[in-house]
Amino acid sequence: MQIVVVGGGAVGLLLASLLQKDHNQMNILVHRETQASELNDKGLQQIDVLQQSHHTYIKASQDFKVFPTDAIWIIAVKYHHLASLQYLLNALPESTPLLFIQNGVKHLQFANNLQQKQIAFSSVEFGAEKLSNSSVAHRGIGKMKIAIGRGDGQPFKEFSQLSDSKLPIEWIENAEQMLIRKALLNCLINSLTTILNVKNGSLITNEHSLILLEQLYKELMSAFPEQQDQLLFEDVLSLCTSTAMNTSSMLTDRLNGRLMEVDAIVGGILEIAQNRGHDLPTLETLYMILMTLQQGGVER
Incomplete structure (x- = not known):
């Protein structure tokens, strides 16, 4: 081949x-x-x-x-x-x-x-x-x-x-559902690790970021209920554990001054949720913070 x-x-x-x-x-x-x-x-x-x-x-x-x-x-x-x-x-x-x-x-x-x-x-x-x-x-x-x-x-x-x-x-x-699941995972892990400037495992070892992670998960599931059986919160915790020492791709881009995939990942999920008639206030806030970070000196 x-x-x-x-x-x-x-x-x-x-x-x-x-x-x-x-x-x-x-x-x-x-x-x-x-x-x-x-x-x-x-x-x-x-x-x-x-x-x-x-x-x-x-x-x-x-x-x-x-x-x-x-x-x-x-x-x-x-x-x-x-x-x-x-x-x-x-x-x-x-x-x-x-x-x-x-x-x-x-x-x-x-x-x-x-x-x-x-x-x-x-x-x-x-x-x-x-x-x-x-x-x-x-x-x-x-x-x-x-x-x-x-x-x-x-x-x-x-x-x-x-x-x-x-x-x-x-x-x-189903290709679309597969990609939505991965995008939701990225919204949970990439967005928070990038804003907090921490490795993946820190999201669940710090009690405050863990609360935020669970809050964001519940908000996302309200707009994507079909994903609840495909993406359990335990799956999110497991991924944070298995990649505990990893730096997320979005944070890596930020640290290296590269354009982050904020619009492709977070913006895409926000757009689908809006089309479904759902507001995601927590994710919208994270999106605005990430866009602010991106415009604050990112080399394009």
């Missing part, structure tokens, strides 16, 4: 490493020539959850035209970068299968406007940290959930063969 990963960030690099098997041809499309050269020269290093090092040799390039169009293309960039990929995606044939991995729910509409006949969406629950242009750390084992958005999904079925203990793959029936 041939795979093209689009995006040289933490998620893209870790997926390229985890999905690389003896019978796979792995490629990665990156934005900067320096990263492409380093990956081609050094290979991709992964530090696994046991702190063991693994090396993978992959083909990296800035030019999408060098990669096979009959491969599965995994779009692993943040939502606000999708617009810059419009030309690339329009240039790919309609037969090219696309798998989108973004936080939030807004990329659903973006994907629905594309010409490709086979489109899937993924929600990943593992922890990843980019260490350099050619190295990534696996910070916590978690599922890669996949749901078909368009087509019969046949090209993506080969992913079942790649499921293992380091990257368990689970098939989900």
Whole structure:
């Protein structure tokens, strides 16, 4: 199976490493020539959850035209970068299968406007940290959930063969509900850790942030009651525990002066809730605080 990963960030690099098997041809499309050269020269290093090092040799390039169009293309960039990929995606044939991995729910509409006949969406629950242009750390084992958005999904079925203990793959029936669940988790953990400037585990070891976390959870469930059986508060606590020493992706962006995914994650949930006739005052307050932090010196 041939795979093209689009995006040289933490998620893209870790997926390229985890999905690389003896019978796979792995490629990665990156934005900067320096990263492409380093990956081609050094290979991709992964530090696994046991702190063991693994090396993978992959083909990296800035030019999408060098990669096979009959491969599965995994779009692993943040939502606000999708617009810059419009030309690339329009240039790919309609037969090219696309798998989108973004936080939030807004990329659903973006994907629905594309010409490709086979489109899937993924929600990943593992922890990843980019260490350099050619190295990534696996910070916590978690599922890669996949749901078909368009087509019969046949090209993506080969992913079942790649499921293992380091990257368990689970098939989900409803793509929108899968993405909403992940977005709700991100609203709970990413927003609070970013504002409080703490690691994930601190949300449940501090009695005050734990109260706030539970209050926010109850508010979200009032607008998304169908998620109550899919996302228990115990699930939120469990994720905070299993990723206790991790820095959330939104906080990482803030600390590095990058544009945060506030609108894609929190804004998307607020928009859906509003369309359902629900006000989320706590989340709305967090959204305004995050937007204030973002406008206070973020490099775009």
